[in-house]
Amino acid sequence: MKGWVGSFLVLIHSSFVVSQTEVAKWCAISEAELQKCNAWSTAVQAKQYTGTPRLECVLGENSFDCMDKISRYTADLMAVDAGDAYFAGRFFSLAPIMAEEYINKEQMYAVAVVKKGTNFNIKTLAGKNSCHPGINSAAGYVYPMAQMFQSKLISVTECNVQLKSVANFFNVSCIPGALSTHKNVFGDNPPDVCSLCQGRGSDFCMSSDPFGGFAGAFQCLASGRGDVAFLRHADVLKYTRENPNYADSDFELLCPTVLESGVEVDPVLFRRPVSDFRLCNFGQVPDNVVMTGSRRTTEAKAAFKSLLSKSSRDFTVYIPPSTGVGTNATTTTTTPRPGSFRIFESRSFGAYDLLFTDDTRALADVGQLDTYYEWLGDKFRETRQKLIVCPLPYTRWCVISSDEMAKCEQMKMNFAAMNLRPTLDCVRGDNARDCMRIIKEGDADIINLDASDVYIAGRNYGLVPIAYENLGDANTDFYYAVAVSRKVDSTTNLFNLKDKRTCHSGIGLAAGWIVPMDIMLQTGQLTVDNCDLYEALGRFVSRSCVPGILDPLYNVKGTNPISLCEACASGGRYKCQRNSVELYYSDTGAFRCLAEGGGDVAFVMHTTVRDNTGGKNQAEWARNRRADDYELLCKDGTRASVDDWKTCYLSKVPASAIVTADYKDEETRNHYWNLLNYGQYLFGSDSNPDFKMFSSPIGTSNLMMSDAAVRLEKIPKDKQDYKSYLQSHFINMIREVEEANCVSSASFLTPTNTFFHLIILVVTFLML
Incomplete structure (x- = not known):
């Protein structure tokens, strides 16, 4: 009875998995891949698997687009190189579920391939033409470029953009994906990184470029367009074996030179035969993996694995070549009938490495290494970190x-x-x-x-x-300084500020101090005696919040009016500080001072009202504030809507x-x-x-x-330089305010006192 119940529960669970994951959508990155994927789908359908989702195929523009599709649930699966696995995991939250296993279960070596008879080596590679399978490729870009940066063969042109350094090192290249939006965020990557590519339209310099992928990079070299191709060791053996126009003896490997503790270490010759890949390489790269969205359910991942495992078992045949290195694997137990679909074979579709690497012999569950971080391992991360170089620490x-x-x-x-x-x-x-x-x-x-x-x-x-x-x-390097008042306070304008309460962003700041002080001086509202602008303002307004006004830097004599801090909100030693500990500091703080009734007018930048009303500022004090409760005070004495700052402002101010x-x-x-x-x-x-x-x-x-x-x-x-950036109009405003305080334009002290002013007068008199 218990056995029957157990079987029934297993049946229910299997049905649940299928119902929840009825379709697995594979993302292809080219028409050839889509054609092979559709053939795979037909083969799966013919098998009539139970407990396995139906395979469907979708076409992505490139590998980045497929990553995006999977992250948005419009696709489910794709196979990627280790370098792409890093990018997909980190930026698109994809996770590995199955990995390719190769001949002898040996990881691929990253190698640099050149034509035999050429006379350069790794140390004289600068200025040559380079061919790469893709910008994220572990063997084709990450490993060789990382080692070349580490050995200082490539010098850094610009931090965070190693492509510019690579472009400066080589003459021209084909690095598919180098001009994509994901790798060229500001659109200023050098076009030379794609100059060798052959694609047209949307295929140009992408994975679908004729020189894209490992087969394309080899063809880039073999055609004579490139001087060096960065590949996996198995690629050159495979492509020369299957193409009667080439032999592996036509090519050689460039061996990397390494620096250890600043000393050059070169244990092998600069060049080696392609069969010596174990002695002449940039390192072994992690195997390619099949990835899905990391947030897919455990049941969905299990269903995808079931589909892949059965496909790997039923549609695999490996026929070992008669020549080559590392080719002593035996034929798999399942041999498809002539003309039937083979999952790890691409030549019948007119290309190489479609969906999976052609050298794959099986797909294996990644087990507990089910995050990109765990799968790639420490060695890959250490290698990739070498690409992140900057001469400034x-x-x-x-x-x-x-x-x-x-x-x-x-x-x-x-x-x-x-x-x-x-x-x-x-x-x-x-x-x-x-x-x-x-x-x-x-x-x-x-x-x-x-x-x-x-x-x-x-x-x-x-x-x-x-x-x-x-x-x-x-492209505007300025903003508008404005004066804001409550709409209900309809009598307040720029010409009747006497005995009003004012809110300022901070002492000495442009919109909150320099501009309003200059306006008050120009309109004759402030009468400054004894070179004391602060005392004049204290007499003119009833009270204010001018954060920093009592700071020793600005309160040299210790006589600045306390009333200029009375409207500030913070308590104790934080009150009226020229930083964020004062609640009414900055443009936002000055507007808060007005909004909470601390003042009648606030001097701020033109964006401040809208930024703190209508729910844009989630702080408790700003909730339920409405922009139409406030108006701007114009220089002609009128008032205007807070949105009319282009016509109702006090001054333009450099940003x-x-x-x-x-x-x-x-x-x-x-x-x-x-x-x-x-x-x-x-x-x-x-x-x-x-x-x-x-x-x-x-x-x-x-x-x-x-x-x-x-x-x-x-x-x-x-x-x-400050004069060119600020320009004369704003600098003159500052000097006018300084002159009201009797501050010399050459002085290192912004606030000063009568004694300093008297010294200047005495020295001037003695020089007459």
């Missing part, structure tokens, strides 16, 4: 608060997870001015600064801008910029930019679940970069 970002340090550490961790170079590190400064000093002294490298701080950094510390924040407008020391050479600055550019490509979206470069955790704002920024743009070399 690190980029140190200077932060000014514990909140910024926390975000920087997150950014560092996520950049490291994506192998971005140079390695990001975080350095803590007391404030922006302290960070300027630290960068000048060489203990940090970069910081993002408000435009007014860019002025101080350039004038006083010799720092230069290398990239700026773009707020969403095409915040990333700065570094002026003694950093162009190459080093480019390395900094390259890191930031790849970082924003990966983490620039506010929908990224891992990390958001241009977003701050709920309850904070504008950490390291403006939350309103959508991307960073590189500043042209000829504008990488």
